[in-house]
Amino acid sequence: MALELSLASASPPAGGGLAQPPPGKEQQVAGVGILLQISMLVLSFVLGHVLRRHRFYYLPEASASLLIGLVVGGLANISNTETNTRTWFNFHEEFFFLFLLPPIIFQSGFSLSPKPFFANFGAIVTFAILGTFIASVVTGVLVYLGGLTFLMYKLPLVECLMFGALISATDPVTVLSIFQELGSDVNLYALVFGESVLNDAMAISLYRTMSSVRSHAAGGENLFMTILQFLETFVGSMSSGVGVGFISALLFKYAGLDVDNLQNLECCLFVLFPYFSYMLAEGLGLSGIVSILFTGMVMKHYTYSNLSDNSQRFVSAFFHLLSSLAETFVFIYMGFDIAMEEHSWSHVGFIFFSIIFIVVARAANVFSCAYLVNMSRPQHRRIPLKHQKALWFSGLRGAMAFALALQSVHELPEGHGKTIFTTTTAIVVLTVLLIGGSTGTMLEALDVVGDENTSIENYEDNGYMPPSYEEGTSSGGGLRMKLKQLHKSTTSFTALDKNYLTPFFTSQTDGDDDDFSQQPQNRRIAFYDQ
Numbered sequence: 113m114a115l116e117l118s119l120a121s122a123s124p125p126a127g128g129g130l131a132q133p134p135p136g137k138e139q140q141v142a143g144v145g146i147l148l149q150i151s152m153l154v155l156s157f158v159l160g161h162v163l164r165r166h167r168f169y170y171l172p173e174a175s176a177s178l179l180i181g182l183v184v185g186g187l188a189n190i191s192n193t194e195t196n197t198r199t200w201f202n203f204h205e206e207f208f209f210l211f212l213l214p215p216i217i218f219q220s221g222f223s224l225s226p227k228p229f230f231a232n233f234g235a236i237v238t239f240a241i242l243g244t245f246i247a248s249v250v251t252g253v254l255v256y257l258g259g260l261t262f263l264m265y266k267l268p269l270v271e272c273l274m275f276g277a278l279i280s281a282t283d284p285v286t287v288l289s290i291f292q293e294l295g296s297d298v299n300l301y302a303l304v305f306g307e308s309v310l311n312d313a314m315a316i317s318l319y320r321t322m323s324s325v326r327s328h329a330a331g332g333e334n335l336f337m338t339i340l341q342f343l344e345t346f347v348g349s350m351s352s353g354v355g356v357g358f359i360s361a362l363l364f365k366y367a368g369l370d371v372d373n374l375q376n377l378e379c380c381l382f383v384l385f386p387y388f389s390y391m392l393a394e395g396l397g398l399s400g401i402v403s404i405l406f407t408g409m410v411m412k413h414y415t416y417s418n419l420s421d422n423s424q425r426f427v428s429a430f431f432h433l434l435s436s437l438a439e440t441f442v443f444i445y446m447g448f449d450i451a452m453e454e455h456s457w458s459h460v461g462f463i464f465f466s467i468i469f470i471v472v473a474r475a476a477n478v479f480s481c482a483y484l485v486n487m488s489r490p491q492h493r494r495i496p497l498k499h500q501k502a503l504w505f506s507g508l509r510g511a512m513a514f515a516l517a518l519q520s521v522h523e524l525p526e527g528h529g530k531t532i533f534t535t536t537t538a539i540v541v542l543t544v545l546l547i548g549g550s551t552g553t554m555l556e557a558l559d560v561v562g563d564e565n566t567s568i569e570n571y572e573d574n575g576y577m578p579p580s581y582e583e584g585t586s587s588g589g590g591l592r593m594k595l596k597q598l599h600k601s602t603t604s605f606t607a608l609d610k611n612y613l614t615p616f617f618t619s620q621t622d623g624d625d626d627d628f629s630q631q632p633q634n635r636r637i638a639f640y641d642q
Contacts, residue, residue, distance in 0.1 A: 152181065153437070155180055156440050156444060159176045160177070172551070173440075174439075174544055175545050177440050179545070180447060182447040182450060185448040189451065209400075211438075212441065213438075213511070213515070214390050215431065217309075217404055217408070218386045218431060219408070219434070221405045222412045223412070223432075224306065231299075231302075232302050233306075234485065235495065236306035240307045240311045241310065242484075243478065244314040246476055247476065250477075251279060251469050251470055252274075252277070253276075254473070255275060255276065255462075255469055256269050263461060263465055264465045265459040267531075271524055274322040274323060274532075275466075277315055278512075278520065278532075279536060280473070280477075281311060281312055283513070288308075297499070303499070308506075316401050317349075321345065348396070349400070349403045353389050353402065353403035354410050356407050357410025357411045360415045365617065378419060379423050382419065385407065386411070387404075390403060390404040414617040418619050439511070449518075463538050466539065477507075482495050482500045501558055502560045508543040510540060513536050513539070514540055516536075
């Protein structure tokens with residue numbers, strides 16, 4: 113699939129260094145390329161199964177997929193078949209954003225557990241939106257200051273902020289899988305997972321805003337217009353996604369499709385709505401990723417309950433399967449591309465100091481936002497320090513940062529994009545292999561895994577109950593009271609959803625919450641616990 117798109121869109125290399133295969137050989141080359149991709153996918157899934165079966169946490173599945181890509185790419189270099197192999201595996205970042213990323217993002221929103229998510233909604237939004245903004249700005253400013261003081265390669269301020277935005281996209285898939293293996297507090301899981309879901313959308317919006325500022329620098333756009341443009345894109349995309357989700361809920365509620373002989377039609381329509389949301393947003397000049405994320409959340413909460421039982425099982429398995437394939441392929445491709453791509457290793461200082469700066473920026477993100485969240489919460493609901501450290505440690509970089517860095521190669525001149533791409537790939541490899549491999553040990557040292565309160569059924573007993581502000585003290589200042597009022601809106605939305613939205617958009621009003629009680633992503637945990 114990836115190969116056929118790349119062969120159709122790839123342009124002949126400069127200077128005629130690589131001859132295009134004759135028409136009769138093109139299909140054969142494509143077949144060999146697809147065979148190579150399928151073989152690596154099969155090897156990755158089998159190796160991941162073996163590692164999980166033996167509870168070997170030092171090499172998570174994402175790390176194994178990345179290593180497989182690195183090994184195959186390295187062998188291709190040694191065997192002097194780099195050019196042909198590169199042709200087999202050559203796809204652009206457009207393919208990533210249009211075909212691989214949408215199912216991953218939709219599954220992220222579709223698999224959210226509403227109870228812990230909405231009870232921690234204020235904290236999740238704070239970490240994902242305000243925290244990502246803080247991390248982006250801190251990283252960008254530190255990189256810019258590092259260039260001014262000759263510690264590292266100097267980049268313009270706007271390009272530093274673009275780098276800060278793309279490198280702030282986190283991908284804690286390794287941490288979440290270990291949470292599920294070892295057991296963790298359900299609220300910590302909700303914070304890490306919820307932040308990563310919204311964080312991707314925020315990072316993309318920030319990156320595109322900074323890219324637009326750079327391209328219109330001659331027009332002298334001021335800061336206010338930049339912020340307004342970002343808010344317009346983010347809010348517009350979110351509204352588009354929510355609107356499509358609500359339309360799908362009403363369609364499935366009143367169209368009478370939940371009967372046995374219409375199951376195929378029902379599933380086909382359900383599968384098409386996410387891509388409709390994505391393409392609608394892209395066609396309007398908005399962010400398709402933000403749109404499809406909120407479409408996934410709305411469709412799971414409202415549309416899903418309007419499906420027949422068989423269709424519910426099918427769409428859940430289908431999107432989980434599609435997301436797993438896409439995510440595994442992305443990690444394989446990252447490893448393959450790191451081994452095959454031309455990198456700019458001449459600025460080692462830029463890579464070294466960038467790693468230090470993103471660690472500092474992640475700390476500024478987590479601990480400052482946790483302080484604000486704790487100001488608005490009663491004593492028994494505050495985020496403990498060990499959970500804050502786990503959040504800080506969970507900031508691995510992955511596919512989103514890699515794809516945006518690959519895009520920057522074409523957008524930035526004079527080798528700046530190549531430097532950013534090389535730095536990003538080094539950071540991705542470091543975090544996925546080294547930090548990802550030490551995650552289990554670190555989380556056990558922080559004593560945040562193996563908790564008894566791991567299920568939604570015990571949700572009311574684990575200290576993170578939905579807010580009850582009559583019990584809290586009012587000894588804080590004006591800021592504390594405003595934060596409490598903002599956080600209190602979560603309870604108001606829950607009541608609005610239960611009393612009005614759910615009855616209006618769904619045909620079932622009782623017991624729906626039980627359908628969402630599973631923690632997201634991996635449904636094979638019970639098998640490995642046997």
